[in-house]
Amino acid sequence: MAKIYRSMKKANDGKPVVDDSGKGLGVRGVPVNGKIDVDLDQDGNVVLNDKGMSVAPAWRLLPYYLVPMHLAGKFPGARGKNLHCFTMGDGPFEDGPVAEGLDLKRDRPEHGNVVPRASVRLDQFQTDLANTRDRWVEDEA
Amino acid sequence: MTRRPFSTSPGYLQSIRGLHSLHALTVAGSDDSPEADAVRDGLDQYWYDLSKTEQDRITGLSADLFSISEPVKEPLPSNPQVQRKLDEAREATKSGNWDQALTLLRRWGQHVDPAKLSFLRGTVWHEAGDDRTANLFFEHASLLDPVTFQEFYLANLWQTDPERAREIAGDVLKSDRDFSPEVVVTAAHIQLFGIQGSIVVESHSIIEDLMSILKRVLVRVETEDHAKLYPNAGELLRLHAISILAECYDRLGDRRTAIRYLNDSPSIRPDDDAILVKRGILRYGVESGAVDDLQRAAELGSHHPWPYFYLAHHALVEGRYQDCLAMCERGLALTVPDEVRANLHEWLAISRAELNYPADRVRSAFEEAVRLAPDADHIRDNLASFEKALADPTGPKPDWIKLKASTVQAFGRSEYLPPLRPMPVAA
Numbered sequence: 001m002a003k004i005y006r007s008m009k010k011a012n013d014g015k016p017v018v019d020d021s022g023k024g025l026g027v028r029g030v031p032v033n034g035k036i037d038v039d040l041d042q043d044g045n046v047v048l049n050d051k052g053m054s055v056a057p058a059w060r061l062l063p064y065y066l067v068p069m070h071l072a073g074k075f076p077g078a079r080g081k082n083l084h085c086f087t088m089g090d091g092p093f094e095d096g097p098v099a100e101g102l103d104l105k106r107d108r109p110e111h112g113n114v115v116p117r118a119s120v121r122l123d124q125f126q127t128d129l130a131n132t133r134d135r136w137v138e139d140e141a
Numbered sequence: 142m143t144r145r146p147f148s149t150s151p152g153y154l155q156s157i158r159g160l161h162s163l164h165a166l167t168v169a170g171s172d173d174s175p176e177a178d179a180v181r182d183g184l185d186q187y188w189y190d191l192s193k194t195e196q197d198r199i200t201g202l203s204a205d206l207f208s209i210s211e212p213v214k215e216p217l218p219s220n221p222q223v224q225r226k227l228d229e230a231r232e233a234t235k236s237g238n239w240d241q242a243l244t245l246l247r248r249w250g251q252h253v254d255p256a257k258l259s260f261l262r263g264t265v266w267h268e269a270g271d272d273r274t275a276n277l278f279f280e281h282a283s284l285l286d287p288v289t290f291q292e293f294y295l296a297n298l299w300q301t302d303p304e305r306a307r308e309i310a311g312d313v314l315k316s317d318r319d320f321s322p323e324v325v326v327t328a329a330h331i332q333l334f335g336i337q338g339s340i341v342v343e344s345h346s347i348i349e350d351l352m353s354i355l356k357r358v359l360v361r362v363e364t365e366d367h368a369k370l371y372p373n374a375g376e377l378l379r380l381h382a383i384s385i386l387a388e389c390y391d392r393l394g395d396r397r398t399a400i401r402y403l404n405d406s407p408s409i410r411p412d413d414d415a416i417l418v419k420r421g422i423l424r425y426g427v428e429s430g431a432v433d434d435l436q437r438a439a440e441l442g443s444h445h446p447w448p449y450f451y452l453a454h455h456a457l458v459e460g461r462y463q464d465c466l467a468m469c470e471r472g473l474a475l476t477v478p479d480e481v482r483a484n485l486h487e488w489l490a491i492s493r494a495e496l497n498y499p500a501d502r503v504r505s506a507f508e509e510a511v512r513l514a515p516d517a518d519h520i521r522d523n524l525a526s527f528e529k530a531l532a533d534p535t536g537p538k539p540d541w542i543k544l545k546a547s548t549v550q551a552f553g554r555s556e557y558l559p560p561l562r563p564m565p566v567a568a
Binding site (some may be wrong): 022023032033034035054063064065066069072076077078079080081082107108111 | 160163167172173177178179180181182183184185186188189196199200201202203204207247
């Protein structure tokens with residue numbers, strides 16, 4: 001399964017915080033600061049249009065405003081606040097399954113989205129993402 | 142390499158301005174606020190539409206802005222390799238390779254005096270067409286070394302944030318003796334820009350204050366040793382002060398003194414377009430040398446419309462219609478207020494009529510003039526004269542109404558103020 005990176009808030013147990021703020025493990029199903037990660041159909045199901053939870057193949061390929069500021073020594077210009085870089089998986093950054101019910105859809109070499117494999121309700125998608133929590137490890141090397 | 146400015150696409154600009162906001166929040170200690178998160182979310186909207194070069198540039202800018210918000214460090218010692226790299230950065234700036242210049246400054250900047258480094262970075266952004274970003278660096282340079290850079294910062298701020306520039310200019314003028322003469326003259330210039338178009342009665346006391354300040358500055362320039370700070374800047378500074386002083390006299394209705402100041406200044410260079418235009422306007426219809434000044438400005442390829450406007454009028458009055466036509470065309474190619482543009486179209490129409498152009502080309506020029514200045518009776522009357530003569534080819538030629546020199550002079554006097562140009566900074 002593809003190795004993916006995402007910067008997220010860290011919980012006390014060292015794992016990512018599960019939330020739908022755009023800074024945790026989850027997707028913005030309703031707009032947060034005007035930004036939404038997935039589209040929903042009339043029945044509240046996630047539309048399969050390759051939108052989902054944003055990830056990158058390496059933390060150094062994240063946008064500067066999502067790279068934690070404490071990494072400024074390694075990444076000059078980092079402006080992310082209260083974020084940590086997490087990773088899961090170990091394969092090449094290619095389209096394919098990343099977890100139960102979840103696929104990676106790459107839209108460019110340095111970016112992709114984790115999307116539901118089939119059209120499911122938003123809360124099911126959030127649960128599937130949350131179920132990956134223990135697999136994420138902090139990696140800022 | 143082509144000196145192509147940075148992108149002005151909405152997504153790119155939003156990304157740059159978003160970083161400015163994020164930086165301001167970081168400096169204010171609010172980078173953890175919901176407001177900062179909203180900015181980050183806004184940045185997310187455009188990031189992936191940017192090119193890799195643009196993403197790298199913005200990330201580099203973030204690092205550079207971060208560096209100027211930290212306590213100033215003593216520069217590391219220089220060496221021949223550093224000098225070579227800094228020379229490369231200068232060359233890259235000159236040739237329009239802005240990203241390379243910024244990267245070199247980032248890599249080798251720790252060996253450069255921090256004020257100068259900020260000035261160099263600001264210069265690259267300025268040259269690349271992003272004055273708002275440039276000013277963040279100019280402001281930093283100005284804070285660290287006000288004597289050298291504050292005037293430059295203020296002059297550039299005027300282009301991007303006139304309100305803030307006026308605010309600072311006001312503070313400078315309140316205690317002018319505490320600031321360098323360069324900063325004071327620039328502040329006076331900005332203040333004068335600020336009251337352009339206002340009624341003289343309302344701005345009278347402001348102008349008088351400016352005049353006192355400028356006269357004090359001229360005394361200071363005579364007594365302070367400016368050559369040590371800026372080679373060749375003394376003359377430029379005197380000229381700048383004198384041109385603003387002349388403008389003040391003119392605003393108060395004392396045109397003769399204004400002209401005298403400009404005439405008596407030994408500093409006026411024969412190639413100083415802005416001053417030639419100013420003096421030409423002031424002297425137009427008053428002194429014979431006006432046309433020489435304006436002619437010289439036109440020969441220099443002035444970017445101001447006024448030399449062409451006045452030379453067109455002068456040629457019209459003298460019946461040199463081919464010259465009038467040429468000057469009208471040059472004037473119309475530049476940005477001109479509608480009322481002035483209307484006159485140029487009218488004179489173009491008259492010249493075309495006199496040079497036996499087809500009637501529809503004469504009429505179209507008149508009609509454009511009427512459209513731009515519907516209340517100008519002389520344009521309508523001249524158009525009527527033209528149509529009457531056209532209808533009766535055997536009748537008398539049109540007796541054109543030609544505005545007096547004193548009337549056309551008023552256009553330029555109320556509209557033209559020499560542009561604000563910062564002094565060159567020794568590299």
